[in-house]
Amino acid sequence: MIKLTPAMKQYYDAKKQHSDALIFFRMGDFYESFGEDAKIIAKELEITLTTRGKDIEGEKMPLAGIPYHALDNYLPRLIKKGYKVAICEQLEDPKKAKGIIKRGVVRVVTPGTAIDTSMFTDPSNNYLMSISGGDGDYGVSFLDVSTGEFLTTQFADKSPYDRIASEAARMRPSECIISRTMFSDERLVERLKELNVLVQGFKDEAFDVDSSRKLLERHFNVSTLEGMGCAGLPYATSSAGAALDYALTTQMRELGHVSELSTYSDSEFMMLDSITLRNLEIVKNVRGEGNDTSILKVLDDTNTPMGGRLLQKWLLKPLINVDSIDHRLDALECLANDTMLRFDVRSHLSFVKDIERLIGRVVYGNSNARDLIALKRSLGSVPQIVESMGDDPGCEMLINIRDGLLGFEQLENIVKLIDDAIVDEPPVSVREGGMIRSGYNEKLDELKGMSTGGKTWIASFQQKERDRTGIKSLKVGYNRVFGYYIEITKSNIAQIPDDYIRKQTMRNAERFYTPELKEWEDVILSADEKITALENELFTEITSRIASHASDLQRIAVLIGQLDCTASLAEVAVNNNFVRPNITSDCKILIREGRHPVVEKTVRGGFVPNDTEMDCVDEQFLLITGPNMAGKSTYMRQVSLIVIMAQAGSFVPASHASIGIVDRVFTRVGAFDDLASGQSTFMVEMVELANILNNATPKSLVLLDEIGRGTSTYDGYSIAKAVVEYIHNKGRVGVRSLFATHYHQLTNISSSLKRVKNYHIAVKEDGDDLVFLRKIVPGATDKSYGIHVARLAGVPHKVTQRAKEVLQDIEDESVISKESDSKRGRKKKSAQYTQLMLFDPEGSSAPVAEPDPVVEELKELDVNSMTPIEALNKLSELQKKAGKGGK
Ligand SMILES: Nc1ncnc2c1ncn2[C@@H]1O[C@H](COP(=O)(O)OP(=O)(O)OP(=O)(O)O)[C@@H](O)[C@H]1O
Structure with a gap:
């Protein structure tokens, strides 16, 4: 066995812990993958596969790498194909590391637990499903880690496959976990796979009712699950516990935005099985390609992802309670009848982004400054939405929404915090810095002053040196490895002054520095480094202040979703001449x-x-x-x-x-x-x-x-x-x-x-x-x-012409046989009828077999309500009718 480098040892450790995942191993500016992982990644992502060094067996080690900043582009391509990816990060700053840089897996991304924005090209929920139970009682849970939504239910069914498939078809999870024991139920696994759900076996202990209950109580910081409706529902509890366990295991951090568990019961909704959802094309085309001919497409004119997601839920789970349906229809009617109200509300809603997912990212700790700007603009629209609804929006649901939006007092403070702190157009990456607004933090302003002062000095130094040397093409440049330098082309090399110290030789140029340039370089670089560190610190502080209001912000998002969904249905109703049922x-x-x-x-x-x-x-x-x-x-x-x-x-x-x-x-x-x-x-x-x-x-x-x-x-x-x-x-x-x-x-x-x-x-x-x-x-x-x-x-005409002749023959034959049948009796007639039917796949206007009156009467008899004597008498009567005599 070969002696491994420290980095490779870390890689093998990560692989050992996460053997079912592809490892993305951070090496400087790249995520690298090795061995079999590298082969898969190179194939799936269509990137070059090379080799570097030796693997543990001494064979050449296959290698594939992607730039670290391109992770968001590449990751979804693997996840959507059903791979798990374990992200192994550098756990300390390489510049400050003494000796070997520590690395470790910081999270595992799976189809049902992905939170990265780039995963979500459409607003639909991304659920992780979890199933527990057996022997006629089952629990099913759905957790969307990106929005924090968490639902559970329990039902009794001796043959649960259809029921589970129907739940999966309605919620459309990307991934489902079941216990390793349940994983051997091939029929269940097959049913889920048919619905494009990736099925994973998860440790049996996670589905234990008691430990699930404890985990949920700990996570939600409650002493009983009663308030969440699942006390006394062991399988609803265990499926929810397993889902949370899996999410925590893969994400490797607290999931504060998963702040509520709701228990639902199927008796509240119209049941639509997976076949019906497909046949009626409720949310997607039967064939899944071409123009979208689903009913969702016609009805979805929502302005916000929350509204879009809710509309999908409403369509997949229609209600069966008259009052609840009327509650929705009343609000829709208000908005349909009041054009100004509808127009105003919808125009303000159009500025609202995916608040639910933005909050998820903030709490989770992977938001960037652009997410905060999106959150600020979205929340900034809320007062205008409230104002456009006026004092009396006209119906209960709209009043509740307005009052709910008004009820969040911290809204203004959050908007102000982001506005004071973050520049209007910040860079994508937090690491780049440049996101905090001047005036927000004194220390930062001071450092920025030093950095800008230094850069201004550099610009004047370049001009000064051009004048001094007479070299017009002289330029002062910067790169991350060599810092600041004076670059002189080789043709001008004879003109360089004595105090220039050589730094680097290029093909057509030489690079130099002077003691003065070095001094300023130190000032600028140290200021820049401090700026980045301080900006990161400030950003973390701002996001944790926002995260402390996560559940209120999630409530706002839900209300916005309700308003948007209703306003969209009203708009579609007016534009398409629909009526209130x-x-x-x-x-x-x-x-x-x-x-x-x-x-x-x-x-x-x-x-x-x-x-x-x-x-x-x-x-x-x-x-x-x-x-x-x-x-x-x-x-x-x-x-x-x-x-x-x-x-x-x-x-x-x-x-x-x-x-x-x-x-x-x-x-x-x-x-x-x-x-x-x-x-x-x-x-x-x-x-x-x-x-x-x-x-x-x-x-x-x-x-x-x-x-x-x-x-x-x-x-x-x-x-x-x-x-x-x-x-x-x-x-x-x-x-x-x-x-x-x-x-x-x-x-x-x-x-x-x-x-x-x-x-x-x-x-x-x-x-x-x-x-x-x-x-x-x-x-x-x-x-x-x-x-x-x-x-x-x-x-072709010849075929249809011939078909007509064949049809005519059949019809003629049927007439002849009808006549002869009447002479030859009923038995013969039904044989002919059989033959005719076989020739008549479209059911031509062939003679119809008369129903046999005796058989019909027999069928109508309710034997259970007859006494034995009545039954014998009836039997004798029917025998007579059938022509068989009888006494
Ligand atoms: N009420 C209608 N008004 C206008 N066009 C209609 C109407 N109903 C159906 N069509 C048109 O007729 C086409 C055929 O309809 P459909 O498939 O329902 O016929 P069908 O009787 O079920 O046919 P088949 O028996 O061959 O299955 C539709 O694609 C549509 O373009």
């Missing part, structure tokens, strides 16, 4: 002239509005038919989006809307191959369907788009029919459902199932052309126009 606790959904908020923005030729009427009594199940491209999916999504928007507290795209609270929205739309998980398109469809049928409650809203299309027509039709019957009859109280289908035969079901209503989207035939009217009208349709649509899509 009427929220009720009954089962009715009544929408007049509803529109799809995203499609209406992109569709050419204007969006055609449509009405909707649903309830649990007469209009529980809307069976929607219509040609391809007619607008069935658009219509169904529009209904569910209007419901979600309304319960999130937004106005909706309609001329009138009355929404009976929905507790969950389920969707089964489109076809997503899930080849990665080994599931076929049909399997995915059935898994999603199973989830809906097993979990929909009487207050749910279900969207089913072409159920059964992923398998043979016969199987698909059978499944579709069974599903309609099941949902219709489930608990006898209706799950409100919208079902689009091309199985036109299915529409007959409305004659036996009273709460099923047929609707279709109208089209008009114009010769060979098809005009899409986009209007939903009562009744079923009997034609698919699939071939028309194929022609519109540019399928």
